[in-house]
Amino acid sequence: MVITVDGLIAVPSLGLTYLAGSRGGSRPVTWAHACDLPDPWRWFQAGDLVMTTGGGLPAGSAEQTRWIDRLIGSRVSGLVLAMAADAPEVTPGLRATAEEHDFPVLLADFDLQFVTLARTVIESAVESERERLATTRRLYDMYWQSLRARGTFDERLSALEGSVGWALEVRDLEVGETLARGQAAANRQPARPGGLIDEATQVPLPGTSDVTLMVRPGRRPVQDRLLLQHLGGLIALELEHHAAQRDHLRASGQDLLVGLLDETIDLAAVWPELRHRGMAAGVTVACWKASDATPLLHEHLHHDVRLRHSAPLLAYRSGALLGIVPDDSELLTSLTTKLGGGCAVGLSTPLAASSRVSEAARQARLAVAGAHEAGTPLARYGTHRSGSWFLPHSIEETRQLVRRTLGPLLTYDRDHGGDLVTSLRTFLANDGAVQRSSDRLGIHRQTLVYRLRKVEQLTGLKPTSTRGAAVLWLALQAADSTQLPLDDLTD
Known part of the structure; x- marks a missing residue:
């Protein structure tokens, strides 16, 4: 290590003692110069030790105070005074200023050869540099060995x-x-x-x-x-x-998740990869989405320090970030703050190797809609109960209701280019008012009456009756609550 002011004091042959600033004795000394000029701060730099016989020291107390203050401001490590017989006496103001700033001022005999003191400092600096080089070499060698040892x-x-x-x-x-x-x-x-x-x-x-x-x-x-x-x-x-590795894992994970969502890959085939990615415990499908459909700031989410022990499968689709992630509510909630304001996360039921990821993703989308409705940052599928308590409690129940009730209408519209579902939705939204509904649809009143009769023929439910309107309205409300296209619920 570079010698310090205290280290110089400890060298008996130098005969140095503190006049002031002993609390600054830990300052390192990197070089030493002799100077009797009145402005030594112009010729020195941080870490230097100033040695003087007092030739440049002013005589007055105020002048000495300003002089030492300027010297301290140059960030030198200390001052050595080996005063000549004709040098001015050191004033209490100089000592007080040095003490206030913990600036070392040392006394030495006039007989001390400054070259001896300088040689001590230089030898210390050279030895310190030699030690630094050896330490740096050990540092890189040891680091390389640790990398090779994995x-x-x-x-x-x-x-x-x-x-x-x-x-x-x-x-x-x-x-x-x-x-x-x-x-x-x-x-x-x-x-x-x-x-x-x-x-x-x-x-x-x-x-x-x-x-x-x-x-x-x-x-x-x-x-x-x-x-x-x-x-x-x-x-x-x-x-x-590490960042490059996580970028690679993000890209490969996206490919896997897209295959799982499109059902071109089975989850059972990916299950060992999840363990390799640090998700050996429970996993789930998460869906992050902003309440106002603002795009999420997801590009660097995989670098978040909270994911350092796992590498989730992530894919951004239609304004939502989907992922197969550790089933950790605290972790997943904390990540919403990285994705932007108004973001919440919905979780599917826990995954097993035999699970369908596409179905779990639908559950997560439904759950995040429930989270936004309830004003909470996280919701789990099957546990969130919205204000629409009369609706089905699962996507599968909703699918069965839609297939049974609206399936014939969707098939007819698809095969004949019809508008039965749109006409029915408008009729129910207008509380069964035929004229107002036909005006909204831009069709003749009798055209709407014909379509409603066709709905009754296909479903067995009369839209103008209390029972028929209630069942058809319930099916449409349940379908809307999933935030999925009607075709997806009847496939």
């Missing part, structure tokens, strides 16, 4: 901790969750809920916005910025590799 992300961080002597954690700041941590970071004890004993150094990772590397002292203090940059680069490469 270790986990946590194991690779633990290996890096052994090289650098720090506690390492990769954290997503947006959701406040840890992506990975080394053993040293995992063993740290919280000082209080939500906080750790030591302040962490945050290292931004190239190519990421919310993910950062948190570095805390371990065997060594966190001082080497260049080594931190090497660490950040390695972690960024790891995250980029």
Whole structure:
């Protein structure tokens, strides 16, 4: 490590003592220069140690205070005074300003050869650079060995901790969750809920916005910025590799889900793949949809840190995001916030290897409609009861009702290009008023009467009677509640 001001004090041959600012003794010293000019801050940079015989030090108290304040502002590590006989005396104002800023001011004998002090600093800097290079080499070697051994992300961080002597954690700041941590970071004890004993150094990772590397002292203090940059680069490469893998899983998962929805693939054939994707426990079909049909912000959902342990099958269709996902209500609800305002999620009944995914998707669509109706972020199919308590409770019950009641009308319309269903819907919506209904349809009154008689002939239900109107209206309401085309319910 680079020598510190305290480290120089500890070298007996230098004979240095503190005049002020001993609390700043942990400052690293990267170089040392002698300067008796009145404006040394123009010739030094951060980390340098200024050595002077007092030739450039002003005599007055106010002037010395301004002088030391300017020097502190240049971010040098400290000041060594080896005062010549004709040098001005150091004023209390200079000492007080140095103490206030924890800026080290050291006293040395005038006989001290500044070259000796400079050599000590330079040798330390050279040794520090040699150690940094060796540590960096070990860092990359160890990381490569861990990759070849197919270790986990946590194991690779633990290996890096052994090289650098720090506690390492990769954290997503947006959701406040840890992506990975080394053993040293995992063993740290919280000082209080939500906080750790030591302040962490945050290292931004190239190519990421919310993910950062948190570095805390371990065997060594966190001082080497260049080594931190090497660490950040390695972690960024790891995250980029993970992101590419998840992009591939998203694309292949979409192909699988489309095949399952179109029933060109059986779920039983995909079941082992679900386990491979981290969904060995219960799975379900989810449907995310906005209440106002606003397009969902789904493109990067598979990168969300909350899905780091699983890779769902996702496909975006008709303004809704469908997925075969872990059956975890808390997880699925939390993801709605990533997809946009007014989004809710509906869940099907749990899937088994023999399930029909197309049917489960219909259940999920019905459930998300129920969620929007109830104003809740999540609804499960079969558990949500809307205000329409008299409607069938399942899609299969609805399908049977529609087939039995409206099936003949749909078949007639399809075969003859008729408008029986549209005419019936308009007639019922206008409370059985023939003239108002025919006006809405833009047809003659007698044409509508003829169509209603045709409805009675095909279904056995008279639309103008209380019983007939009630049964036909119920079938139309049940079909509408599924948000599915009538043809889909009669196939």
